[in-house]
Amino acid sequence: MDGKYFRLFKRGENGHYPAGPAMKKLSAFLLTLACAFQFSAQAQEKPSYIAIEANSGKLLFSSNAEARRPVASLSQVATAMVTLDWVTRTRLPLDTFITVPQEAFGLRAGNPMDLQPGDRLTLRDALYSTLLGSDNVSALTIASFVGRDLVSRRGSGTPIAAFVSEMNNLARSLRMTKTRFTAPHGLDAGNAVSTSCALDMALLGMYSMQNPAFCYIVSQASRRIGVQSQTKGTTMYDISNNNKMMSTPGVDGIKAGSSRAAGQCLLLSATRNAIARRSPQTGTEVIYPQRMIIAVLGTGERYSLARQMLNTGWRVWENWQASGMDMKDPKEFVQLPVKSGTEKR
Numbered sequence: 652m653d654g655k656y657f658r659l660f661k662r663g664e665n666g667h668y669p670a671g672p673a674m675k676k677l678s679a680f681l682l683t684l685a686c687a688f689q690f691s692a693q694a695q696e697k698p699s700y701i702a703i704e705a706n707s708g709k710l711l712f713s714s715n716a717e718a719r720r721p722v723a724s725l726s727q728v729a730t731a732m733v734t735l736d737w738v739t740r741t742r743l744p745l746d747t748f749i750t751v752p753q754e755a756f757g758l759r760a761g762n763p764m765d766l767q768p769g770d771r772l773t774l775r776d777a778l779y780s781t782l783l784g785s786d787n788v789s790a791l792t793i794a795s796f797v798g799r800d801l802v803s804r805r806g807s808g809t810p811i812a813a814f815v816s817e818m819n820n821l822a823r824s825l826r827m828t829k830t831r832f833t834a835p836h837g838l839d840a841g842n843a844v845s846t847s848c849a850l851d852m853a854l855l856g857m858y859s860m861q862n863p864a865f866c867y868i869v870s871q872a873s874r875r876i877g878v879q880s881q882t883k884g885t886t887m888y889d890i891s892n893n894n895k896m897m898s899t900p901g902v903d904g905i906k907a908g909s910s911r912a913a914g915q916c917l918l919l920s921a922t923r924n925a926i927a928r929r930s931p932q933t934g935t936e937v938i939y940p941q942r943m944i945i946a947v948l949g950t951g952e953r954y955s956l957a958r959q960m961l962n963t964g965w966r967v968w969e970n971w972q973a974s975g976m977d978m979k980d981p982k983e984f985v986q987l988p989v990k991s992g993t994e995k996r
Contacts, residue, residue: 698950701849702964705857705920705942708984709971711964716849719829720948724761724785724908725852725916726837726845729818730793731782731868732859734774736821737797745775745864748879751788752795754811760838761787764878764888771879779874782865782906784890787836794835811835825858826988827851837908844912850985852946856905856918857987860942869904869920872897894919895954899961907953915953919945921961926972943968 699720701713738745751770764780766772766788772780777793780786791811798810801817808816815832822830830851833843847855859865873891880886894907894917901921908916923941945960947953971977978984 698956699849699948700946700950700956700960701853702943702945702960702967703853703857703985704964704968705860705944706940707976707978708986709968710983710985711943711967712960713849716853716946717829719846719848720916721844721910721913722837722847722852722908722948723845723910723913723916724787724790724837725847725906725918726818726832726834727781727785727790727908728852728855728859728906728918729821729832730790730814730835731778731865732855732862733814733817733821734778734793734797735862735864737800737817738774741800743774745773745778747774748772749774749777749792749796751792752810754795755788755791758788758791758836758838761785761836763890764788764876764886766792766878767880769881772876776874776876779868779871780876780888780890782868783871783874783892785837785893785906785908786890787838790836822847822851822855824988825851825854827854837910839910839912847948849946849948852918852948853944853985854987856920856944856946857985859905860920860944866904869894869906870897896957899958901961914949915947915951916949917945917947917953917957919943919947919957919961921945923965928972928976941968 697715697718699715699718701716702711703709704711748771751766751768753768755766756768763784763786774793774796777789780789781793794814795810798814801813802808802810805813814835818832818835822832827847828851830847832845834845837845871892873889876888876890877885878888896902896919901923902919903922904920905918921943925938925940927936927938929936943961943964945957945964947956950956
């Protein structure tokens with residue numbers, strides 16, 4: 652991958668009256684609202700989606716797949732992968748307790764456990780709550796914790812900004828050319844909205860499902876999480892997977908998200924039994940896994956669309972196999988720059 656991703660040990664590098672703080676806040680809010688309505692209108696006009704068989708890279712079908720869209724809490728998939736890649740490098744146990752930072756104060760949306768600054772939970776449980784429950788405060792807590800380590804190694808910057816920078820470095824390393832993350836949770840950051848496209852999100856999905864820990868987390872129906880509070884002691888919470896496609900046969904992850912700006916979004920993985928076929932290189936029989944990655948952005952009917960895409964996608968995949976699996980046209984294939992999240996970058 653791009654060497655800029657996780658370079659942990661390098662230092663980071665007219666006569667009008669001036670607006671007061673209140674006016675600046677109002678202007679920022681109005682600009683954010685305008686952006687939200689603009690993106691929402693675009694999303695309703697032209698949904699963006701793509702289906703790819705991940706192991707071959709075969710593009711099954713797509714529509715507006717490179718149109719830039721807000722992605723809401725699908726940003727949290729990148730948050731999780733930056734964290735899991737960081738854990739691989741630092742060898743920090745996922746059972747390490749992390750503390751909700753002061754930045755979480757006032758972050759009301761997407762806080763299913765009512766986390767407050769000073770509360771503690773394990774890094775593993777924070778990942779569960781983020782990926783299953785779209786927990787914005789847990790995502791922010793993870794970013795603050797990992798970001799502090801990044802800042803200490805580099806010698807400058809702020810934790811959240813350093814973490815978001817790593818999210819964008821990950822996107823660049825995966826050649827997600829239409830992607831720009833602005834926050835670890837997917838909420839609007841000031842007047843900035845995290846944006847991507849269906850193709851880029853599919854690339855992120857392909858990369859994420861190569862990580863065993865990520866695969867296991869997003870495949871779970873629920874998780875019981877313990878939160879330590881100075882005032883209430885330890886409280887247990889049950890966080891359910893908000894991806895309603897998880898009951899569909901073959902579906903094994905990844906994540907749903909939604910916001911006013913983004914509309915309904917979905918990143919999905921589904922598998923079938925592995926197939927055996929002869930390798931054109933060696934002539935020997937090889938076992939090939941089958942996995943479809945689907946990305947849907949900016950629609951009001953993400954689940955019904957995803958079900959149609961699953962059915963149609965597997966038919967296209969079967970027809971391609973039956974026709975001889977022609978691989979001559981590179982435009983019909985989508986490939987990651989790397990094969991494994993553990994490769995050295």
